Structure formats: structure tokens, C-alpha cells
Amino acid sequence: MKPGTDWKNSYRANVFEEIPCGIVVIDRNLRIVDQNLAFTNIFGDGRGQTCYEVTRGRHTPCAECLAEQTFRDGQRRSREAMGVDPAGKPVHHLVQITPIRDETGNVPFVAALTTDLSATKRLQREYQTLFEKVPCYVTVVNRDYRVVKANTLFRKVFGEPTGEHCYQLFKRRHERCPECPAEQTFLDGGSHTSSHVGITRDGTAAHYVVSTAPLVQTDGETTHVIEMALDVTRLHRLEAELLRANALREALVENSPYAILILDQRRRVVLANRAAEKLWDCDRSTLIGHTLPRRAIACRLDEIVGRNGGPAPLVDSTIVTAKGVEIPVRLSGFTLHPVEGERSTAIIAQDLREIRTLEREKLDAERLAAVGQTVAGLAHGIKNILTGLEGGMYVTSGGLARHDEARVKQGWEMLERNIGRVSALVKNLLAFSRGDEPKPRLVRPAAIVADVVSLFKELAEQHDLVLETEISDVAPASMDAEGIHTCLTNLISNAFDACLVSHKPMCRVLVTLREENEEIIFEVTDTGCGMDYEVKQKAFTSFFTTKGSGGTGLGLLLTRKIVQQHGGSVTFESSSNEGTTFRLRFPRRRLPPPVEEEHNGS
Amino acid sequence: MSREPSLHAPRVAIIDDEEDVLTFVRIALEDAGFTVEALDRPTEALATLEAFRPHVILLDLLMPEQMGVSLYTELRASPVLRDVPVIIVSGLNARDTLQEASAATGAGPPAGYLEKPVDAAALLDAVRRALSHSGRGTP
Structure with missing residues (x-):
């Protein structure tokens, strides 16, 4: 053997052993005569056994056996096949059959190359899933910008692509977009991203962020590009709404007739509107960013800020302008709790000069x-x-x-x-x-009613009137007994007159006293002539009288004055010919406090 | 000299809620020979007046139950009384109110105004003038 041949045989044998794909040599009986390391790693040592036993775990040859076909015609063949490894796990592999010829051209053996595709297939499946399930539109376009593949979401929204251009599908355009990221990618093989406005199938505008990347490159040239379009229409709408809301807020604040200031926690002005400039009589540039002087607002900020998110109190106070002028204002405020950043305080000031x-x-x-x-x-x-x-x-x-x-x-x-x-x-x-202030003392209201009613007993008998009382036990109250006496005298006197002019055979006058919800209520009801609309309208008008020479027209007016001095109110209900009820209400919390007794009668 | 009221004496009606005014007007006119009907309740006045058929009506404006203005428009609407001259006797300066009300209801203006306080001479003068305008003889 020549040295060269030895070397050649040696490296060939090495390559046979070390090549990272399984090689097995099979005779015409489909028995394994040789196998390399990679095959052994997949299927174990199968020498002397049939290939179908070792790779498929079968007892009979496979249908459409590639090796048998190659033994017959000497052609190469390949096929993807599912096998089973010695541990019984399925193995996905690519099988290529190559004939091994002898000197006469016969094929005594075939070599079967087995490439394990399991990992590749898994990856492919994963990529496919990613491609299909990613929540944006993913398409593959060729150099003609035709969509050759699209993912589930795209197909759901735009239908199955049948070779349309991407700009037709996304934008209903008839020509390529002026700034096409796919074109850029075709040109430079890099990734590109840009914003686009498309039209959906129902004709509404849709906003996309489109990213492209090269997908298939042949000889350094990109033949296909993957396009990912993320629908940001909702985001875009939200952004537009936010902008509109902001513009509205700014316009409201700026054009408010009330001065608005926002102060941070160190009392620095962060916002001042036009009315604030006018009220404090200075340019807002001298306000914003500077601490608001203590004297600029006469009251403390916590006095005008509503507590625990409650309604802001309205505080009448004063402010001092930059030029030292004091102005009466009505103030209210609230605390702003931003999601991020520190709290601030909004102050709203109404100039009261005109109102005053x-x-x-x-x-x-x-x-x-x-x-x-x-x-x-x-x-x-x-x-x-x-x-x-x-x-x-x-x-x-x-x-x-x-x-x-x-x-x-x-x-x-x-x-x-x-x-x-x-x-x-x-x-x-x-x-x-006279305008006398009442002189309230703690008195029993029932005693006043009883006293006044006793004065009318005789008159009632003279005129055949029924005078009745319903007096509840009401706790002592701070009242001017003389004033209340005058009021009740006026009302009972009016009730008597209403009965007398009615010419009814039997009239009743009922005087009641009770307390409801901390309100002391006196009522004088008569079944006399009642009042018509015109008389009701003028009941509290000074000098208006329906009694001719009998009245001065001041009784009800005086009554109302006394009741109002006690923080109370006078109301009445009346219908012509049926009678009238006058009601005096005195809320206890509004009664004047009792005056001190004068000790030295001076 | 006082004269007994005669069947042919001109009839004058006075409607006022002031008892003393009624007494005064009644006595003063009766002294002058008129037959007088004095009424203090405007709500019941219309029927009485239609029966009495006065030649002149004296009317107060500010009265209980029914204001004189509404009685005035009722008088002007009565087929019996619509042409009887009415003289307003009032302490209230209510010409504007009365003119508005009479314009609104289509009633013409009153024959005269007498502002309180009135004395007997002025009263008689006004009544006689109203009678002569309506073509009636006066006592």
C-alpha cells in the first residue's frame, strides 16, 4: 500500500467515525454490516441486526423501503422518517441512502446517513408557534413586496393572503409606501422600524408600529423580509384623548375667572393662571418657581383645604397683591395627590370686590x-x-x-x-x-303659649269661636318671651279676624306647640276666610291690611322681624274660604344665646 | 236741609272696606238728596249692585278679599252695569295699575278719581259731574 493511500484510508475511516451524523452500511438482506459513532449514539450497536429492527423497532421491513429501491436501481434517495431510539423515545431523522458500488458496478451495500432532526424540528415548531401566536401582525414579504406568509392574527383580520402586496393589505394602497421599512431592509439587510397609518377592513384608520428584519439571505442578498406590525390604534387614541384632555384642562385653568395657584410642599408656586396674575397684580414669571410670601394670603392654607378629600370649605379672607393692596377674596383649596412625585396644594381665589x-x-x-x-x-x-x-x-x-x-x-x-x-x-x-335686639332668656315656650291663649279666652267666647291648644312638653329655650308673646298675639288676633269676616257659623282656632328635630314649632291654625292669591302675595308687605280700619298692616311684618331675630322662619299655608295655618319654626342651634341678667338696674 | 230719599232720587253705590268712610259718604250723599247703597264686601257687591242699579258707583281700590281693580273689571263686564260711571275713591295711587287692568280686559277708564282724604264738597262735585256727563239730572 502506498503511504498516500494509507493516509487517505486513515482519514476516511476517521471521518466515517467522527462525522456528526449517523452512518450505517447495510447489505442486501438489510442487515447492518458497519456503523459509525454517531449512529451508535442514537441507536446503539446494531451490527448483524436488520436496519428496521435497530432504527424502527420493527420485525418486518418497512413499506416502501428506500434501501431496497436503491439496491434495485442504484439511485440516491432521502426521506424524513420517525424512528425509535433504544430507550424507546421517538427520534425524528432525515435518512439519505447512498449506493456503494463494487468494481463491476453492482450494489452489494448501501450506506444510510441518518441526521437527527429532533432538535431542529423542535426549534422549527417553536418558531412556528411564535410566528403564529405573537400578538401582532407578522408577515413575510418577498422582493416584490407580496405577502407570502402571514400569521394567525393577520389572517384573522385581513384574511388569507393570496399574493397581494403588503401595502394593499395594510393600507389599501396601489403603490408602495414612500417610507417603506421593508425596502430599507432589502437594501441594507438591517432591521428598521417606523410608524404607519393603515385602513382596516371596516374602513377605520389603524395605527401601526412596523418593524422589519431580513429573513432569507441568498448570496448576501436578502430575498425575504419579515414584517411585524403592532396595532397601536388604542394607544394612539388614548394619547389623542390625553392630549385633548390636557388642552381642555389648560384652557379651563387659564381662562377661569377665579385665580388658581398650585403650590408645592415648600409653598413654591408651580402654576398660576391669568386670573392669578391679575389678582396678585404681577407677571406670572415672578410667581412661578418662587415661594409664595406668607402675607400674600391672609389665612393658613390648611384652613382652606378640604380634609380627607372632603369638599373644600369656602373661606372669606384677604390676599395682598405684589403692590401691597389688600383684596377681599373667597378661598377654597384641595390637595393634589399625584401618582408620582410630591403632593401639592391647589388654591382657588374669587375676587370679592365686585360682589361686595x-x-x-x-x-x-x-x-x-x-x-x-x-x-x-x-x-x-x-x-x-x-x-x-x-x-x-x-x-x-x-x-x-x-x-x-x-x-x-x-x-x-x-x-x-x-x-x-x-x-x-x-x-x-x-x-x-325701634330695631331692638331681642333679650333672650331661658324660658318655657309652653308658658308663653298658655299666657297668650288665656288673653284670648274671653274674646273667643264673645264671638262663639272655639279656641283650642295642643301643647307638647318642650324643653326650655333661649327666647325673648315678650317678642314671642307679640308674635303669637298677632297670629291669634289675625286668626280671630279671619274667622269673624268669614261669617261661618262655627270657626276654630288651634294653637299648637311641639318640637321636631331640634326645632321648636308654634302653629296657629284657623278655619276662617283664608287668603286668595293676591292677599298671600302681600301678607308680609308693610301697611298692607285686609282689615280696613281694624289693622295697621304691620303685625305680620313685626312678627317676621322678631322670629328672624331668633334665627327662625315664618311660613303659612292658606286657601280661600278654608282657612290658614301660620307656622313659626325656631331651630335650637340658631337661637341667640341667653343674655346675662343685669345686676345693677342702671 | 236734609231731604228724604225719594224714588226718583239718583242712586249712588259706594264700595269700601273702611266702615267710617262708608258712613261718611252715605250721610254726605243722603244729605244732598241721593239714594245710597253702602257695601263693605266687594265679593258680594256685584249681585247687590245689579239689583240696586246705581247711577254712579264709588269704588275703593285696596280692599280685603277682592281688590278693587278686579271688581272694576267685573263691573265693566256686567251687562247691567257696564255703562254706569265709576269713580275711584282711594288713598292708593293706582292709576297705572287700573289703566293696565282696564286696557287688558278692554274696559274703559273710570269716570273719575278721588284721592283720599276726601271732603264732602269734592265728593258731591265728582258725583254730580259724573251724572251730568251721563245725561242724568242731579239733585
Whole structure:
């Protein structure tokens, strides 16, 4: 043997042994005559046994045996096959059959090359799963930008691709996109990402982030590109909504008629709106980023911030402008708890200057109107009295001229009555205009009711009226007994008058006292004539009276004044011909505190 | 000299809730020879007036139960009383209210206004003037 031949045989034998794919040599009886290390590693030592026993665990030859075919025609063949290793585990391998010829050209043996594909197949399966299940649209496009493969999500949304261009499917375009990441990848073999707006099957706009990568490269040239399109439409919509919401918030804050400041925990201004600039009379650049001076807001911040997320209190206070001017304001505030970063405090300030002026003007106007109404009402009352006096004089003088004593008496009574009216009017007017503060002391409300009612007992009997009371045991309260006495006297007197003018055969007047929910309630109900709409409208008007010469028109007004001084309210219900109920309500918490007894009667 | 009311004397009605005003007007007009119906309840006045058929009506504006303005529009709507002159006797300066109400209901303005306090001479003068305008003789 030549040395060269030895070397050649030696390395061939080495290659046979070491090559990382199983090689087995089979005779025409399909028995293994030789096998290399890789085959042994997969199937164990099978020499002398049949190939189908060793690789498949079979007892008969396989159907369509490749080796038998090659023994017949001397052709190479290959096939993927599933086998079983000695441990019984399935093995996926690629089998290639190569004929081994002798000098005469016959094929006494074939070599079967077995490549273990199990790992490759697993990887392939994994990649396939990834490709199919990834939650974005994955497509493979060729150099013509036609989609040759698409994943499950893509097929679900866009249907099975049948060779359309990617721009047709994603964007309904008829030509390539101007900035195509796939084109870039075809050009440079790198990965590219860009944002795109497409149209979905239902015609709505969809936003994608598209990434491309080279998939198949042949001779350094990319032939296929994988495109991954992530649908960010929802994200895009959220972003747009966020931008809109932000713009709205900014516009609201900036255009608010109220001054808005946001302070961080070190009292530094982080936001100031236009109204804040105007209120503090300085440019916001001098506010933002600087600590708000203590004197700029007269009250403490914790006084105006709602506690535990509750509603912010409205605090009337003052602010001091940059130029040192004090301005009355109504303040409220709240704490901002951001998801990240430190807490801050928002302050809302309403400039009260205009409101204060209007309030003053309204009060002045009301006072003037009240004076006008008082004067007009007074004049009306006096005119009636003057007419009565005029009449009295006429009747008296006529009687005197005729020596008619009855007529003189009649005229004299008219004079007396009208002079009495003048003095009653003046007395009530004084009582009303005195403006005395009530002098509350702890009194038993029931005692006042009983006292007033006893004064009317006789009058009720005279006029055949039923006067009844329903008095609950109400705890002592801080009230001006004289004032409440006046109120009840007025109301019962009105009730009597309503009964008398009704001309009903039997009228009732009921006076009740009770307490409900910390409110002391007096009621005077009559079954008299009741009030029609016009009278109801004018019930609390000064000098309005329905009693002719009997009333001054001040009773209800005085009653209301006294009740209001006690923090209470007067309401009434009435229907024409059925009767009226007047109700005085005194919430206990609003009653004035009892005054100190005066010790030295000075 | 007082005269007894005669069947042919002109009839005057006065509606006012002031008892003394009623007494005064009644005596003053009766002294002058008129037949007088004095009413203090406006709600019941209409029927009485339609029966009494006055030649002149004196009406107060501010009264309980029914304001004079609404009685005035009722008078103007009554087929019996619509042409009877009405003189408003009131302490209330209510010409505007009355004009609005009469315009709204289509009733014409009243024949005259007498503002309280009134004396007997002014009262008689106004009543006589209203009677002569309506072509009625006066006592």
C-alpha cells in the first residue's frame, strides 16, 4: 500500500467515525454490516441486526423501503422518517441512502446517513408557534413586496393572503409606501422600524408600529423580509384623548375667572393662571418657581383645604397683591395627590370686590325700597284715617247744626275711633322701627303659649269661636318671651279676624306647640276666610291690611322681624274660604344665646 | 236741609272696606238728596249692585278679599252695569295699575278719581259731574 493511500484510508475511516451524523452500511438482506459513532449514539450497536429492527423497532421491513429501491436501481434517495431510539423515545431523522458500488458496478451495500432532526424540528415548531401566536401582525414579504406568509392574527383580520402586496393589505394602497421599512431592509439587510397609518377592513384608520428584519439571505442578498406590525390604534387614541384632555384642562385653568395657584410642599408656586396674575397684580414669571410670601394670603392654607378629600370649605379672607393692596377674596383649596412625585396644594381665589360692592348697593337699594314702601304704606294708612276724621267732623258738625244728638254721637265716635287708629299706627311703627335686639332668656315656650291663649279666652267666647291648644312638653329655650308673646298675639288676633269676616257659623282656632328635630314649632291654625292669591302675595308687605280700619298692616311684618331675630322662619299655608295655618319654626342651634341678667338696674 | 230719599232720587253705590268712610259718604250723599247703597264686601257687591242699579258707583281700590281693580273689571263686564260711571275713591295711587287692568280686559277708564282724604264738597262735585256727563239730572 502506498503511504498516500494509507493516509487517505486513515482519514476516511476517521471521518466515517467522527462525522456528526449517523452512518450505517447495510447489505442486501438489510442487515447492518458497519456503523459509525454517531449512529451508535442514537441507536446503539446494531451490527448483524436488520436496519428496521435497530432504527424502527420493527420485525418486518418497512413499506416502501428506500434501501431496497436503491439496491434495485442504484439511485440516491432521502426521506424524513420517525424512528425509535433504544430507550424507546421517538427520534425524528432525515435518512439519505447512498449506493456503494463494487468494481463491476453492482450494489452489494448501501450506506444510510441518518441526521437527527429532533432538535431542529423542535426549534422549527417553536418558531412556528411564535410566528403564529405573537400578538401582532407578522408577515413575510418577498422582493416584490407580496405577502407570502402571514400569521394567525393577520389572517384573522385581513384574511388569507393570496399574493397581494403588503401595502394593499395594510393600507389599501396601489403603490408602495414612500417610507417603506421593508425596502430599507432589502437594501441594507438591517432591521428598521417606523410608524404607519393603515385602513382596516371596516374602513377605520389603524395605527401601526412596523418593524422589519431580513429573513432569507441568498448570496448576501436578502430575498425575504419579515414584517411585524403592532396595532397601536388604542394607544394612539388614548394619547389623542390625553392630549385633548390636557388642552381642555389648560384652557379651563387659564381662562377661569377665579385665580388658581398650585403650590408645592415648600409653598413654591408651580402654576398660576391669568386670573392669578391679575389678582396678585404681577407677571406670572415672578410667581412661578418662587415661594409664595406668607402675607400674600391672609389665612393658613390648611384652613382652606378640604380634609380627607372632603369638599373644600369656602373661606372669606384677604390676599395682598405684589403692590401691597389688600383684596377681599373667597378661598377654597384641595390637595393634589399625584401618582408620582410630591403632593401639592391647589388654591382657588374669587375676587370679592365686585360682589361686595354689589352687595352693598343691593342692601342700600333694599333699604331705600323699604323706606319708600313704608312711606307709601304710611301715607295710605294716614289717608284713610284722615278720611275717617273728615267724615267724623262732617257728621258731628251736621249733627250740631241740626241739634241731632244721635248724629253728634255718631260723628264723635268716628273721630274717637280714627284718633285711636293714629295712636295704634304710631305705636306699631315705633315697635317695628325701634330695631331692638331681642333679650333672650331661658324660658318655657309652653308658658308663653298658655299666657297668650288665656288673653284670648274671653274674646273667643264673645264671638262663639272655639279656641283650642295642643301643647307638647318642650324643653326650655333661649327666647325673648315678650317678642314671642307679640308674635303669637298677632297670629291669634289675625286668626280671630279671619274667622269673624268669614261669617261661618262655627270657626276654630288651634294653637299648637311641639318640637321636631331640634326645632321648636308654634302653629296657629284657623278655619276662617283664608287668603286668595293676591292677599298671600302681600301678607308680609308693610301697611298692607285686609282689615280696613281694624289693622295697621304691620303685625305680620313685626312678627317676621322678631322670629328672624331668633334665627327662625315664618311660613303659612292658606286657601280661600278654608282657612290658614301660620307656622313659626325656631331651630335650637340658631337661637341667640341667653343674655346675662343685669345686676345693677342702671 | 236734609231731604228724604225719594224714588226718583239718583242712586249712588259706594264700595269700601273702611266702615267710617262708608258712613261718611252715605250721610254726605243722603244729605244732598241721593239714594245710597253702602257695601263693605266687594265679593258680594256685584249681585247687590245689579239689583240696586246705581247711577254712579264709588269704588275703593285696596280692599280685603277682592281688590278693587278686579271688581272694576267685573263691573265693566256686567251687562247691567257696564255703562254706569265709576269713580275711584282711594288713598292708593293706582292709576297705572287700573289703566293696565282696564286696557287688558278692554274696559274703559273710570269716570273719575278721588284721592283720599276726601271732603264732602269734592265728593258731591265728582258725583254730580259724573251724572251730568251721563245725561242724568242731579239733585
